[in-house]
Amino acid sequence: MLQININLALKHFVLDVQFAVEQGIIVGVFGPSGAGKSSLLAAISGVSAGQSVTNRQQNIANLAPDKRGMSLQLQACPLFPHLDVLGNLSFACKHRPKNNNQLALNETVSLLGISDLLNREVSSLSGGEQQRIVFARTLLLGQNIILLDEPFSALDWVKKQRLLWAIKYLAKNKNITFIMVSHSLKELSYCADKMLQLKQGKMTRFGDTEIISQQINNEQGTTHFSFLNFQQPRRLSEHNLTKVSLIDSQQVLYINQFDEKSSYKICVNANDISVSLKLERNSSCINTLQCILVSFQRQQYEVLLFLDVDGQSLLCSLNPLAWQQLGVTTGQTLYAHLHAI
16 A cells, blocks of 8 residues: 655645555546645655655655655656667666566557657657657656656647556556646546545545546536447448447447547547437437436536436536426436537
8 A cells, every 4th residue: 555644845835645545546636737736746756855655564755766666757757869769768678676567668669559659769759759758668667656747748639548548557457556647637537546636735635536526527617527438349431430339238329539559438528418308310410329317416507417328427518598498307318419529
């Protein structure tokens, strides 16, 4: 178990954070700029001394940072400019500790889908490509606890999904603990088991990601979203779509972009869904799911619907007038039309 107890005086506030997680858990750290997220990672890693960090019942707080069994990937984490991509990754393999998690170079390259970048010069890489290589190098350092500070900020959502899936795979199959800072609630919700919210150095929330994410969305008035898990992807080349079946369901969806090396789940924004009482057969919307209205929440400028789609949760945001016109009650069957997936 990793136990964190941080009490550190910073310039404008005191960073005060305590939590504990089992090995192989992914913790997402969310908060506004200046909340202390990067300072938290620095304190855990040992860059800021005098904190209490216990790993597997061993107090590692007084060890030198390179003896703690952790890797810290900063937002600005440059590659060696005199080496090509393969040279940078090989350097990490050569100089990593012998007794830690040993990820093979070929395994990491395949996992992250970066084989086409190996012979490139560092100076030729885009910002997103550099982030993918820096993350690969971090993994190859072989530590069992990895701290990531905005690691994928330059990547589009499709490429992010593959790397987020890699984090989930490594946590589950290699028992690596990840603590990841991000401004993207969607990104953290996609992969994190636990979420920690920081405000002015204080840990205001810590718990299961799904619960914390919804609480933050409610508090900030930002767009709600949900994830649907699927299986059996089948490429429809003639339509430039991929047909998938929902888990434990006969219902299908057609998605625009799909990477076989990413998690088999899609993110759906609540405001990209409309609902109807009847199945609309003559419609341009190709993704319609039958569902049950479980509950709803009235908020200032929206009504949030909690829908059950064959055992999976789907959130839909409606304007109060649209909700009034719909005139439904909980337990009623609805048809959800997904307009952007």
